[in-house]
Amino acid sequence: MRNAGVLATAGLVVVIQAVMLSCADLAEGADDEHGRYLRAVRTFADNVLRYGRDVYGPEHAPLFVDGINIDTHEPVVWRISKGHVETWRMPSSWVLSNLASQQHFFKVLVALSDLTGDLKYKQAAVEATRYAFDHLRHESGLLFWGGHAAWDLATEQPVGEGRSGSVAGKHELKCNLPFYELMWEVDSETTKRFIEAFWSNHILRWDILDMNRHGYYQPILTGEVYRAELRASGSWNPCLMRCNACATTKDSSSCGSNGQKRHLKSRQESPSNTAGCQAGIVT
Secondary structure, eight states: OTTEEOTTTTHHHHHHHHHTSOHHHHHHTOSHHHHHHHHHHHHHHHHHHHHSBOOSSSSOOSOBOSOEETTTOOBOOEEOOHHHHHHHTOOSEEOEEOGGGGHHHHHHHHHHHHHHOOTHHHHHHHHHHHHHHHHSBOTTSOBSOBSSEEEETTTTEEEESOEETTEESOBBOSSOOOOHHHHHHHOHHHHHHHHHHHHHHHEEETTTTEEOSOBOOOOOOOSSGGGOOOOTTOOOOTTSOEETTTTBOSOGGGSOTTOOEEOOSOGGGSHHHHTTOOSOOOO
């Protein structure tokens, strides 16, 4: 799209420019060259706050679109094929707000408040994060964000590659780094819950901490999940994982090549397979 200004991801360029400069010099406005950079960053942020807010669905949330056209100020719209509309059970077009892609931009907003003393920038990041905690969160604690899931501002629902009930897509943070400091400041308990859900839904084998970048929006594991014994041998333990494809806890070779593996949630779920489990990761 010609002249499309991607607000969230292109914010990385602004971050790179900003961090190249001395914060002290920026704050003091030491010379015109540094002041020029600060004005550019501030202008960028002001434009995002003015044109990039959610005004698309029945409820106007304090969220940001992932991109706008800098000439028309219209949002970038994702369109999916008719086949995917049917198989994924999704709307045909999405006005995306992917909070994962906006984490670096939130760092820019917080830095601008620190440098200029104008709290409106940080407050915008705080409000978006708090709204996401309240509305864009699965019961497990995971957020609808990342490489395979996001939020559609037009229909106010999670969207992604496939739908199961109210859940869309799967959880992945392949190229995103959550702004944990801000998240913790906004709501420490919700952030803690997110971290626990991340571990619970991404670790496939607790004995060797085998992690899959793809996680699934499923209930968080119960029990002493973080006290599992780590064994250097890496020997197979059927208590550690379950294949969603065949619903067993046998060796992964018994699952199909695309079978997804997941931990047992409780001993009661399959008592015969978990008898004598020594890993201590299920109750």
